[in-house]
Amino acid sequence: MASRAVSVxxxxxxxxxxxxxxTAVLWRGGGFGGLGPADWAALRFTLWQAxxxxxxxxxxxxxxxxxxxxxxxPGRSALIALMGAPFILPVIVxxxxxxxxxxxxxxxxxxxxxxxxxxxDIYGYHGVILAHVFFNLPLAVRLLLQGWLSIPAERFRxxxxxxxxxxxxLEWPMLRRLCPGAFVVIFVICLGSFAVALTLGGGPRATTVxxxxxxxxxxDFDLGKAATLAMMQLLLGLAAGLVALRLAPRDGFGAGLDRxxxxxxxxxxxxxxxxxxxxxxxxxxxxxxxxSVAWAGVPGLFTLPPEVWLAAGxxxxxxxxxxxxxxxxxxxxxxxxxxxxxxxxxxxxxxxxGTGFFLLLQPFVRPASVxxxxxxxxxxxxxxxxxxxxxxxxxxGAKADFARLSASLGLSGWALWRIVYLPRLRRPLGFAAGLTxxxxxxxxGVITLFADGDTATLPLQIYRLMGSxxxxxxxxxxxxxxxxxxxAFWLFDKGGRVNADT
Amino acid sequence: xxxxxxITLAQGPFSLAADVSxxxxxxxLIGPSGAGKSTLLNLIAGFVAPSxxxxxxxxxxxxxxxxxxxxxxxxxxxxxxxxxxxxWENLALALTHRRPNAKxxxxxxxxxxxxxxxxxxxxxxxxxxxxxxxxxxxxRVLLQARPLMLLDEPFAALGPALKQEMLDLVAEISAxxxxxxxxxxxxxQDAARIATGTxxxxxxxxxxxxxxxxxxxxxxxxxxxxxxxTQAP
Numbered sequence: 001m002a003s004r005a006v007s008v009x010x011x012x013x014x015x016x017x018x019x020x021x022x023t024a025v026l027w028r029g030g031g032f033g034g035l036g037p038a039d040w041a042a043l044r045f046t047l048w049q050a051x052x053x054x055x056x057x058x059x060x061x062x063x064x065x066x067x068x069x070x071x072x073x074p075g076r077s078a079l080i081a082l083m084g085a086p087f088i089l090p091v092i093v094x095x096x097x098x099x100x101x102x103x104x105x106x107x108x109x110x111x112x113x114x115x116x117x118x119x120x121d122i123y124g125y126h127g128v129i130l131a132h133v134f135f136n137l138p139l140a141v142r143l144l145l146q147g148w149l150s151i152p153a154e155r156f157r158x159x160x161x162x163x164x165x166x167x168x169x170l171e172w173p174m175l176r177r178l179c180p181g182a183f184v185v186i187f188v189i190c191l192g193s194f195a196v197a198l199t200l201g202g203g204p205r206a207t208t209v210x211x212x213x214x215x216x217x218x219x220d221f222d223l224g225k226a227a228t229l230a231m232m233q234l235l236l237g238l239a240a241g242l243v244a245l246r247l248a249p250r251d252g253f254g255a256g257l258d259r260x261x262x263x264x265x266x267x268x269x270x271x272x273x274x275x276x277x278x279x280x281x282x283x284x285x286x287x288x289x290x291x292s293v294a295w296a297g298v299p300g301l302f303t304l305p306p307e308v309w310l311a312a313g314x315x316x317x318x319x320x321x322x323x324x325x326x327x328x329x330x331x332x333x334x335x336x337x338x339x340x341x342x343x344x345x346x347x348x349x350x351x352x353x354g355t356g357f358f359l360l361l362q363p364f365v366r367p368a369s370v371x372x373x374x375x376x377x378x379x380x381x382x383x384x385x386x387x388x389x390x391x392x393x394x395x396x397g398a399k400a401d402f403a404r405l406s407a408s409l410g411l412s413g414w415a416l417w418r419i420v421y422l423p424r425l426r427r428p429l430g431f432a433a434g435l436t437x438x439x440x441x442x443x444x445g446v447i448t449l450f451a452d453g454d455t456a457t458l459p460l461q462i463y464r465l466m467g468s469x470x471x472x473x474x475x476x477x478x479x480x481x482x483x484x485x486x487x488a489f490w491l492f493d494k495g496g497r498v499n500a501d502t
Numbered sequence: 503x504x505x506x507x508x509i510t511l512a513q514g515p516f517s518l519a520a521d522v523s524x525x526x527x528x529x530x531l532i533g534p535s536g537a538g539k540s541t542l543l544n545l546i547a548g549f550v551a552p553s554x555x556x557x558x559x560x561x562x563x564x565x566x567x568x569x570x571x572x573x574x575x576x577x578x579x580x581x582x583x584x585x586x587x588x589x590w591e592n593l594a595l596a597l598t599h600r601r602p603n604a605k606x607x608x609x610x611x612x613x614x615x616x617x618x619x620x621x622x623x624x625x626x627x628x629x630x631x632x633x634x635x636x637x638x639x640x641x642r643v644l645l646q647a648r649p650l651m652l653l654d655e656p657f658a659a660l661g662p663a664l665k666q667e668m669l670d671l672v673a674e675i676s677a678x679x680x681x682x683x684x685x686x687x688x689x690x691q692d693a694a695r696i697a698t699g700t701x702x703x704x705x706x707x708x709x710x711x712x713x714x715x716x717x718x719x720x721x722x723x724x725x726x727x728x729x730x731x732t733q734a735p
Binding site: 401402404405407408409410411415419420423424426 | 544547548549568569570571574575576578581582584586587595596599
């Protein structure tokens, strides 16, 4: 498996799966002259909502990460673990949670409207930004917390003996180094955001380029315009991807983040109160929507229409297929060159790839009949870079420890993988499989372009239930999706840990 | 007889030169750390290629062979066993990459009983003591049945008594099977205990082996500086 031919062909397959649909988009997309003012407005909105979302996420993350870094309290490590959850949380589930807290009949409005304050409206650009901050604040907190924990404990001791201002000599320099990278990563994520804009945005003032692609498909069925918009999104993604590649910090997926460094500053009463407030606010902002999904979902869970169960079955199959495909592609690609090939996929958004596949396949087959296969392919391509990033250190470690022993025992090729590398990689393989399964289970992207009534996945089915105002069923289905996503992640991750000897 | 024929190796600022033959049943390589002792073993085992020169075993050039084809088995400083495999599976790798057949199983039983670990077949290395792990590794060396055993301080992490026990077991195995041993050590006591010949590796040069006792009683200048004031045994 490690043989060159297999690696090269896997890299070619991945590159082909990205480049062929992209070529189709470029070939079909016309010049930008054919775009109307609404399309340019979409570009402007995409850029400024991403910038504002990233700015808010990073700025709010600073006090939260600092509070987490310097306070010990019961539940601290659980809260830090929770900061990793939005990564595997289906967008549509989070949207339903945010709706029940910030929505028209949500908790906040029930509290403030009787006080005579204006009713909050979550639909529109502020809803889009709120959802983006909900998803990316935890990411920013984790990136910055990593920065805080990377400051050696000795420096805090030194600062304490000198009575030096910790913020000025240690924290601010670290933040100045990390914040631009965190901003860019979140900016890129928000550029390609589709499901949030689909559910909370829309209209002339809150349409992203990705949403415009979808609308060109669904409402106008103007494939040429969709391709042109996809070209625009492609350029955006590539440009942002290049910047991110230079600035992006490495996210260690939370390993070792529950350490706590002894500190001698921040012992004043006001600092303690401020930290408590920030931690409580952040925990509430993240936990309330999730708790309300669980709470509000229970009644609907027992009266789910049969098509929800069918959609759930499709989603499970889709997630398993995408996981198998991703891991099969990942193993031969575990090299620097492989990682580069997979990175190609990140800068190209799912919807751009979906548009390309649609253009390629539509003359030959009914798009709905290949909806699940295309979704699986695109999900695999999207997950691949993360999976490679998770597996690389494990493989490098196994090589460092056991390459000589394996060579002296004559282990090579498939035997080397079967006997040494795969067992050594069990934990990261389990984690990677869990992430892929959860991501694929909750994805609401390409499937919206392809699906008809018979091929909906569970997230799409929930979106349709919301669209037809069957909120109780939607909430029940959201709880089911949440359970399936977290369950799939937990099962795979657990499977990698059980009996794993290190 | 192991011959290093006009070997030179350059790795950045580090260089190593050797033009010697090792003929003793057990030869020790001693010298300060960083002198190139481990590099020399890696070179004999085939993990490092020399810039020039040849490695010969009984007159046959083995320089071009991959590690698994050389007449060599090696114990490293650590990671001599796969932690995810049971003792039995670790041993089997010396003979086959598949399920061992009846004849191979019998051989494995014999090797286990030679190192005194019958009954430990299904344990994983994590459930064994350091000394037991070393015994399993030695049992695998027995099964590999190569004429030359290389030891890169595999017992360094053990306590003094246990280390001596392992060295004695190595000497017994060497005497029983006729296996030659080349061992790295930074402790002259180890060499004095089991090695008949000792070569000094210092400043990238490998000297010709001398009888261990004579060498330690009357060390040359470089070795004297390394050994310091401690009395040779």
